Amino acid sequence: MSLRELVVLGTSSAVPTRHRNHNGYFLRWDGQGVLFDPGEGTQRQMLHAGLSAHDIHWICVTHFHGDHCLGVPGVVQRIARDRVTHPVRAVFPASGQLYWRRLRHAAVFADTDKITEHPVAGPVAELAPLTARRLSHPVESYGYRLQEPDGRRMLPDRLKAHGIKGPEITELQRKGSVRGVTLEQCSVPRPGQSAAFVMDTRLCDPVFELADGADLLVIESTFLSSEAALAKEYGHLTAYDAGLVAARAGVRRLVLTHFSERYGLAEEPAFLEEVRRSYEGEVVLARDFTTVPVPRRR
Structure with a gap:
């Protein structure tokens, strides 16, 4: 499986601080790189x-509040x-x-035709492997989810019991049966x-839907x-709210x-203390340049 991890580029909100840049989050996913909310300074943060x-x-x-998009011109031009x-x-x-369009063409540069625009509208939009859901904020805002398709985990003891080995395992996975033995007899469902x-x-409901599992x-x-x-x-969450979402949705790493x-x-300990009132799972208090692996499959 390809590397799947989050690289945090910025962790502040409306105003950057000495220790926290504007937003910026880079997710490595199966050889693809997904850059979420490039705030001001993202191009330089990427270099670091x-x-x-x-x-x-x-x-x-x-959404188009400045701390979530003012890095677009530099990223596009780069x-x-x-x-x-x-x-x-x-x-x-x-x-x-x-x-x-204003951000993309904020300055004079030789544009590229490699960037294609995919505006999303409505409560839910599908752009495989991405799903976007509309959230509750003073301006229209969407959350995103990447989802690997569900698969099956092979069980070595079952394979051995049925005498299936070597190339036959691949054939079983591809065709669903080998010599009368079905894939279901030798495997169990594996959530993506x-x-x-x-x-x-x-x-709001879409927050829980995005976070579900x-x-x-x-x-x-x-x-x-x-x-x-x-x-x-102002349309925001508290640390307690974030923990509540994670707990109810069964999130593995927050x-x-x-x-x-x-x-x-x-004040970081106060955030951790508060989130612990609603969530007992694994918590990462992000700082700029924190790297967070996606948890291994169950």
Whole structure:
């Protein structure tokens, strides 16, 4: 299986700080690179993380607040300047297409035809392997999920009992039966791996749908619960909310990010303490350049 991991490029929210850049998240997935929400400074953050324009195959923008998209001009121009030859698909809310065009053509440069635009609209949009769902924010915002198709895990003891080995195993997987022995007799269902990406939103059903059973959930945690009223007013989550989503959805590894500039690194223990009130699983408090593997299959 190809490498699947998250490289965090930025973890602040509306205002970058001395320790946290604007948003930016790069997911390696089966030889593809998915760049989520390239905020201001993403091009430079990629250099520090050892990533290049040639690593990008998708650019996914959740919405058009500046901290989630002001890095688009630099990223687009770098893709053109470095002469990336493979297709790069840009996914963003259709209602923000005017902003996308302004960002893509923010300065004079030799454009590239390798970037194709895929605006999404409606409650749910499918762009395999991506699913986008509309969230609850003052401007139209989408969350994303990557889902590997379900498969089957072969059971060596069952294969041995039926005398199936070598090339016959491949034939069994391909055809579904060998010498009267079925695939179901020698294997069990294996859920495909999944990663969900949820930024600016209030709690709503699509958040839980995106997170459902996810191996990796990257989710905003803008505020602590002491600012719960402010979070709801501005369409954000608290650390407790993020943990609640992870617990109810059965998430295996939770990554908290998008912290308000009002909180410094010294407040990190408070975020962990709060999320533990609602979620007992594995938690990563993201910092810039944190690398988080997608958990191995169950």
